[in-house]
Amino acid sequence: MTRLLEVRGLAKSYGGVEAVKDVSLAVAAGEMVALIGPNGAGKSTCFNMINGQIRPDRGSILMFGRETAGLSPAAIWRLGVGRTFQITATFGSMTVVENVQVALASHSGTAWRRLARLDRFKRDEARDLLELVGISGLAERPCGELAYGDLKRLELAMALSNEPKLLLMDEPTAGMAPGARIAMMALAADIARRRGIGILFTEHDMDVVFEHADRLMVLDRGRLIAEGDAEAIRNDPLVRSVYLGDGTVFSVLAQTERA
Numbered sequence: 001m002t003r004l005l006e007v008r009g010l011a012k013s014y015g016g017v018e019a020v021k022d023v024s025l026a027v028a029a030g031e032m033v034a035l036i037g038p039n040g041a042g043k044s045t046c047f048n049m050i051n052g053q054i055r056p057d058r059g060s061i062l063m064f065g066r067e068t069a070g071l072s073p074a075a076i077w078r079l080g081v082g083r084t085f086q087i088t089a090t091f092g093s094m095t096v097v098e099n100v101q102v103a104l105a106s107h108s109g110t111a112w113r114r115l116a117r118l119d120r121f122k123r124d125e126a127r128d129l130l131e132l133v134g135i136s137g138l139a140e141r142p143c144g145e146l147a148y149g150d151l152k153r154l155e156l157a158m159a160l161s162n163e164p165k166l167l168l169m170d171e172p173t174a175g176m177a178p179g180a181r182i183a184m185m186a187l188a189a190d191i192a193r194r195r196g197i198g199i200l201f202t203e204h205d206m207d208v209v210f211e212h213a214d215r216l217m218v219l220d221r222g223r224l225i226a227e228g229d230a231e232a233i234r235n236d237p238l239v240r241s242v243y244l245g246d247g248t249v250f251s252v253l254a255q256t257e258r259a
């Protein structure tokens with residue numbers, strides 16, 4: 001399998017706190033890998049080092065075989081890495097289709113603020129992306145009017161505008177209703193598999209993780225403590241012990257036990 005992302009020995013400390021210690025992981029084409037762990041485990045720090053927001057103290061991050069540790073988020077985006085954010089990043093006063101056009105313009109290196117006619121710029125491509133994520137009917141609506149779930153779909157369309165081979169999704173279902181979360185991830189998984197995109201995502205909702213991740217990486221206090229498929233992780237005694245006391249996750253593990 002082609003490795004799109006390969007992380008080796010990643011580390012980051014804040015003062016005396018070792019937020020991430022010696023983390024190694026890989027994501028292959030068409031694979032969905034979840035990075036999970038209890039609060040404070042180091043997920044965000046790890047994720048933000050990979051997407052360029054935080055500079056690692058140590059370690060190597062290879063994307064498509066190229067070292068990217070220390071590159072800016074913009075440089076990483078230009079390499080063909082898409083990303084979605086915990087808090088959606090869209091322009092509320094523009095229409096839905098215009099938001100995708102702006103993302104397309106940004107990928108093609110066009111300064112969209114100087115585009116005399118944004119309305120014509122790659123409009124068909126933008127509409128195709130909206131179709132792909134199931135919101136083409138909302139194309140002309142101001143983005144600020146969208147329901148939260150549709151906004152997340154728009155964000156996915158924008159993340160796909162640079163034709164990424166690798167997609168980094170930071171809590172893609174945060175703030176969504178439980179039913180909508182599974183649907184959102186099913187959509188992302190389907191697109192990823194059909195296009196051979198590798199996805200690395202963080203997620204608190206264990207139903208979403210167990211349903212969609214091909215592989216789970218479990219962090220605790222900055223270290224990777226387990227790696228495997230949903231079945232292996234559910235039954236891993238160390239994972240169960242670190243999640244004891246975490247209300248949400250433990251309830252899922254307990255349900256699994258009762259089933």
Ligand SMILES: Nc1ncnc2c1ncn2[C@@H]1O[C@H](COP(=O)(O)OP(=O)(O)OP(=O)(O)O)[C@@H](O)[C@H]1O
Pocket residue numbers: 014017018019037038039040041042043044045046
């Ligand atoms: N900017 C920072 N300054 C100081 N300490 C930090 C900083 N960012 C993270 N930490 C510490 O690093 C550790 C890992 O934090 P991180 O946010 O990566 O965990 P997390 O798994 O994403 O947690 P959560 O699920 O609660 O978001 C924690 O102890 C946190 O307090």
